[in-house]
Amino acid sequence: MSLAPWQQEPLERVLAAWRAGRLGHALLLCGPEGIGKRALALALAARLLCEGPAEGPPCGRCRACQLRQAGSHPDLHLLSFEEVPNSSPPRLRSELLVDQVRVATATAQMTAQRGGVQLLLIDPADALNPAAANALLKTLEEPSPGRYLLLLSARPQRLPATIRSRCQRIELALPAPPQALEWLLAQGHAAGPATAALAAADGHPGLADAWLREGGLALREATLRDWAAVAAGQRAALGVAQAWMAEPATVALRLRFVADAALALARSAAGGPATVPGLTAPTDLAKLVAWFDQLNRLRRQLAAPLKHELALAGLLAGWRHLPAPTETAR
Ligand SMILES: [Zn+2]
Structure with missing residues (x-):
């Protein structure tokens, strides 16, 4: 898959540093969720592992390229969420554990099996729990030639400063709107x-x-329509909550849409344009902040297999009770 311009540009910078012998042994790839950090890291790994000509893109024909394409290159390691043992339906853990770091770094301590570079990708690095981060720190403090750590994170501020300070930071920024639109076309x-x-x-x-x-756009429209109906008292909050929870795969995205729209409404209360049909911007900032806390708590809890209908219903009903501007106040 070819990289988008906003991935290609930082990749070129990293490769230039590599060719000049200035590439650090630990890189922190930062950028919003879904911007393509993993694709960038894999493209970098592809170039560093390729045993063909050193210039241009990876050759795609050498043994290293073939192994990598088959997902079995012995010197490319990925540390990410593991499945919770015996979970049914299968569910991923929400943090990276110290044992995972120990296994991954022990493997990386060994000589590269193909005699070239070794790469360990950690994605998302901000999910390392404190013990795991601590274990990783030891590896960061003992760089060894040809061994690269690629830490990927949408929330780098959650990483311990001791880890951040030992990494070269690479930012993937959102492209300018015309460039983004051009890419979508x-x-x-x-x-x-x-x-x-x-x-x-x-x-x-x-x-x-x-x-x-x-179909995310249609889901967004339906979500905001349901929410507006609850806010207007036309639908019961519990009924909407149950309907949303009946499609567990989309609940997190629905709540993201609600959060984004609520933020837009809060901005419109502060003088920006109104953005969500059927919903009014609340005026009490303290209560709005409390409502947001409730929303974010619920978003974090979604990973756990609990019944969330009541919490979600409470959240949706809660918006209705946030003070709205009165007619006389206008
Ligand atoms: Zn190759």
Whole structure:
């Protein structure tokens, strides 16, 4: 898969540093969720592992390229979420554990099996729990030639400062809107939906692309319509909550849409344009903040297999009780 311009540009910078012998042994790849950090890290790994000509893209024909494409290169390691043992339906852990770091770094301590470089990708690095981060720190403090650590994170501020300070930081920033739109059109999306998706995704082309492919825009519209109906007292909060929870795969995305829309409404209360049809911007900032806390708590809890209907119903009903501007106040 070819990289988008906003991935290609940082990749070129990293490769230039590598060719000049200035590449650090630990890189922290930062950027919003879905911007393509993993794709960038894998493209970098592909170039560093390739045993063909050193210039240009990886050759795709050498043994190293073939192993990598088959997902079995012995010197490319990925540390990410593991499945919770015996979970049914299968569920991933929400943090990276110290044993995972120990196994991965012990493997990386050994000589590269193909005699070239070794890479360990940690994604998302901010999910390392404190013991795991501590174990990783030891590896960071003992760099060894040809061994690279690639830490990927959308929330680098959650990483311990001791880890951040030992990494070279590479930022993947959102592209300018015209560039993002151009890329979406190149992915085969029509201009109208692409523009709408990009606006809904706050300028994030990766998200907009995913939503366009997976019906995210329609889900967003339906979500905001349900929410407005609860806010207007036309539908019961519990009924809407149950309907949303009946499709567990989409609940997290629905709550993201609610959070984004609530934020837009809060901005409109502060003088920005009104953005969500059927919903009014609340005026009591303290209560709005409390409501947001409730929403974010619920978003974090979704990973656990609990019944969330009541909490979600309470959240949806809660918006209705946030003070709205009165007619006389206008
Ligand atoms: Zn190759």
